[in-house]
Amino acid sequence: MAFVNWLKRNLVVIAGLVTLGYLLLPNVVVTVFSFNQPKGRFNYEWQQFSTAAWQDPCGVADMCGSLSVSLQIALWATVGATLLGTMIAFALVRYRFRARGAVNSLIFMPMAMPEVVMAASLLTLFLNMGAQLGFWTILIAHIMFCLSFVVTAVKARVMSMDPRLEQAAQDLYAGPLQTFLRVTLPIAAPGIAAGALLAFALSFDDFIITNFNAGSTVTFPMFVWGSAQRGTPVQINVIGTAMFLVAVLLVLASMVVSNRRNRQKA
């Protein structure tokens, strides 16, 4: 009986922990196996603890090159998609123009379309245009499919903005540019940041569309896929774990900053 009562009281916590475990277990495995010293070419069975891979993360041929390509593409795709997406979101919320309804629904097409279909069609398009496949075709494709996510995130924020704030800014001697930089942009910033983060993650991660349109360029996901045919170097786990850690650190840092800010204000 006492146990049942205890269970009742702690059910929410238990459910939370189980869900968290379910989410984190794959990450734990990735991390643990980054310290493995496999016998063959495949890092699928635990052999013995080693920090060799961590000491030489770029020890595998071409891997860090592909990582750098991926980071560059993700960065530029984020910049491009965030710029365009923010402008589209403002246009859709603030202005009435002829094709507004159509743009509003068509902007979600890339989200709904099966990725592999889009990848194939894009390749057709690029080939017919005579475009040289590589960095630029990947970037163009990534900006395209990241756009809808940025638009969605920013639009939600802009819609909830009180237009009177901008009127108040104008009333207080801020011209159009000042109003945008001092009031509109800072208030829309959380939406824009969310859109940008999403774009970065999606672009860095993308395999299908990239694989179709990459030509001879190799991104990090393509490298992992390619090496999985012949053997999986431990360094892949090292990079994966490092990315995970960076993300966790960023989240923690932002939590600490906002906590401290709130405590100062209170």
Added chain:
Amino acid sequence: MITVTNKTDHGGDVRLTGISKTYGSFTAVHPLDLTVPQGSFFALLGASGCGKTTTLRMIAGLEEPSSGTVFLGDQEVTHLPPYKRPVNTVFQSYALFPHLDIFENVAFGLRRRGIKSVKKQVEDMLDLVQLGEQARKKPHQLSGGQQQRVAVARALINHPKVLLLDEPLGALDLKLRRQMQLELKRIQTEVGITFVHVTHDQEEAMTMADTVAVMNAGRVEQLGSPTDLYENPQTTFVANFLGTSNLIEAEVDSKTNGDIVLKAGGAGKLVLPEARCSAPTTTGGRVLVGVRPEKISLTHADEAGEIPEGRNRITGRIADSSFIGVSTQYVIDSPVCPEFEVYAQNIDRDARLVPGAEVVLHWNPAHTFGLDAAQSLLAGTVDSAGIDEQAAV
């Protein structure tokens, strides 16, 4: 920075000439002329949808007039964008910048005009509105009344020629609103800037403003001091919107040295000073006779003989009475009007004045006003205001 204002300075005059605003086929403001003198506290009063806020926004530059001109002092500002007008607004929902703290909110206007050392001015202004302690808080951490004061400080710090207030007290509870009314009045007297205040609350307008313009359906019905509007309403809308009025239809019987004698249904003769009648009066023509409920005395029918000569009288029966402390409000069923309202001060209460009692209502003819009979008796009452509002939406 503070310019000394004197009575002959017209730099803060607001002059609207023939200004109007139409949205498609809807006319929000009919061509209207208005002059707000420098240094005055001016109220635009009306029900929602009457065009008062649109008028205010045209002065601020947030709305482009469809016709007419806006002058601030000698400067025409009709087509100037808001950020080039020496005018600041306190918005209805305050519109404080949520991402900036109180200090930065107040400093916003100064910084945009390129003023570098703002600290002293901002601190002084925050002290004026008693928020010196809250400078580093964000707007959402303040109460409604405090936010309201920040909005006032943020506008006033720029020493505008005119401060526009758009229902600034609408979101506050009654007690706080009373307090802020006095506070705003104090600030206005202290800084001497022209205030143009938009409100739907007649008591607020009367408490604060030197001059009130009553607006209805995109037009100014009447303009004057609160006393003038209350004592001498020119239209049924003003008579009903500002306080309560008893209105009776009557026929012009004759005129004698400055007085009009009227016949009203079963009430016998009523006297109305000609100067207090805004309607054309030809013998046999009809006018509306009005009198405020608190001007009327009630006498029990048994003592009708004791009422002095020369007072207007109406007989009736008390239909209802409600005691509200300072006064007792009676509703009298009379031949000329089934719901005649009388407010009697509770000084010497006559125990016989209970529902069902026969009474004589009498008042000094000088308190009677006359209106054009061609208007709706109900204009400006609660019932018709509801209809206006729906039409405006």
